[in-house]
Amino acid sequence: AATKTFDIASIPADGVGHEVVAAGREVLEAIATNSGGQFGFEWRDFDWGSEYYARTGRMMPEDGLEQLKDLDAIFFGAVGWPTVPDHVSLWGLRIAICQGFDQWANIRPVSMLPNVQSPIVGAHERDLDWIVVRENSEGEYSGFGGRNFSGREGLGEVSTQSAVFTEVGCERIFRFAFDLARTRPGKKVSKVTKSNAQQYGMVLWDEVFDRVAQDYPDIETESVLVDAMAAKFVLRPEDLDVVVASNLHADILSDLGSAMSGSLGLAASANLNPDRRFPSMFEPVHGSAPDIAGQGIANPVGQFGSAALMLEHFGLDVEAKSLQVAIDRTCEQGILTRDVGGTASTHDVTQAVIDNLG
Numbered sequence: 001a002a003t004k005t006f007d008i009a010s011i012p013a014d015g016v017g018h019e020v021v022a023a024g025r026e027v028l029e030a031i032a033t034n035s036g037g038q039f040g041f042e043w044r045d046f047d048w049g050s051e052y053y054a055r056t057g058r059m060m061p062e063d064g065l066e067q068l069k070d071l072d073a074i075f076f077g078a079v080g081w082p083t084v085p086d087h088v089s090l091w092g093l094r095i096a097i098c099q100g101f102d103q104w105a106n107i108r109p110v111s112m113l114p115n116v117q118s119p120i121v122g123a124h125e126r127d128l129d130w131i132v133v134r135e136n137s138e139g140e141y142s143g144f145g146g147r148n149f150s151g152r153e154g155l156g157e158v159s160t161q162s163a164v165f166t167e168v169g170c171e172r173i174f175r176f177a178f179d180l181a182r183t184r185p186g187k188k189v190s191k192v193t194k195s196n197a198q199q200y201g202m203v204l205w206d207e208v209f210d211r212v213a214q215d216y217p218d219i220e221t222e223s224v225l226v227d228a229m230a231a232k233f234v235l236r237p238e239d240l241d242v243v244v245a246s247n248l249h250a251d252i253l254s255d256l257g258s259a260m261s262g263s264l265g266l267a268a269s270a271n272l273n274p275d276r277r278f279p280s281m282f283e284p285v286h287g288s289a290p291d292i293a294g295q296g297i298a299n300p301v302g303q304f305g306s307a308a309l310m311l312e313h314f315g316l317d318v319e320a321k322s323l324q325v326a327i328d329r330t331c332e333q334g335i336l337t338r339d340v341g342g343t344a345s346t347h348d349v350t351q352a353v354i355d356n357l358g
């Protein structure tokens with residue numbers, strides 16, 4: 001059979017990004033080898049990030065998106081380092097890619113792994129498994145706003161930061177959430193809002209949701225204010241299946257979700273351009289973790305989960321599933337990094353997952 005080759009941009013960027021991307025590539029290479037030549041990966045290395053910034057004054061080259069646009073996917077680590085202001089590094093690389101490639105759907109699954117202690121009482125007996133769908137192109141992170149009156153006597157500086165909600169943007173993320181819910185056993189979409197306090201953008205958001213919901217009579221819905229949803233995550237997570245939220249709300253809630261699963265190092269995410277006009281980007285939820293970078297102890301599981309989402313995106317559902325099973329088995333065997341109570345290194349976990357691929 002002909003080999004299908006996936007051309008993938010590898011962008012470790014900063015800190016533990018280097019360690020976990022290398023680990024993720026090893027696992028993906030093992031999966032390709034196990035496929036007996038049915039598919040393979042061609043890696044394109046990009047050294048963009050905070051060191052690149054120190055050399056060039058930019059997080060990526062001016063034609064960076066041009067260099068990526070014909071590839072099949074982007075395998076990303078984490079960006080940010082104390083030498084560069086966080087808003088510069090984030091906007092200069094990660095958000096530039098998300099916006100430039102219209103990766104409007106960010107998905108962040110939350111699940112409980114064997115042997116990993118969750119801060120939620122009885123987490124493993126409660127069948128917890130939900131997925132946060134984040135609107136990833138507009139909302140509070142649209143970049144609309146400005147600063148003025150700096151140094152002007154008497155007033156002090158003034159800034160505005162506006163949230164943007166478009167009908168098209170709302171509709172496409174809700175349809176995505178409903179379509180996803182149809183593939184899951186729970187068949188439920190919880191929409192997060194704050195329309196009691198934000199009477200323009202969030203009211204449009206609510207109205208579009210109600211309209212889209214009419215096309216999915218088979219899916220249960222609920223509307224929950226973001227503050228109440230934060231409480232619900234902790235108190236009644238078994239009630240959650242697909243949770244759809246704006247850019248800011250989902251950013252916060254998904255970190256809460258990953259903390260509930262036991263560590264930020266476990267959480268995976270995909271930034272999808274569902275129209276497939278541009279490459280999608282797969283990355284762990286965590287940042288560059290400067291406190292543990294370079295020590296070989298970073299948890300690679302979030303990166304592995306992101307690799308599984310990438311395999312799914314390529315239609316390799318069986319391989320994605322077997323990677324998830326290998327992660328589960330590795331945890332069952334107690335091969336865990338320090339953040340989840342073990343003593344294993346990044347390398348130990350990587351090797352165990354490869355051995356468990358079966």
Ligand code: NAI
Nearest residue numbers: 078079080081086264265286287288289291292298299339
């Ligand atoms: P962080 O996620 O890097 O670290 C938070 C805590 O989680 C730290 O104690 C860290 O050691 C731990 N942690 C994170 N990933 C881990 C892993 N794989 N294994 C074990 N422990 C892990 O968040 P923080 O400290 O707020 O940000 C550090 C830098 O990362 C900043 O420059 C920030 O802007 C950037 N950042 C980048 C993100 C991205 O590229 N998507 C997301 C979040 C932060």
Ligand code: MG
Nearest residue numbers: 251252255285
């Ligand atoms: Mg975040």
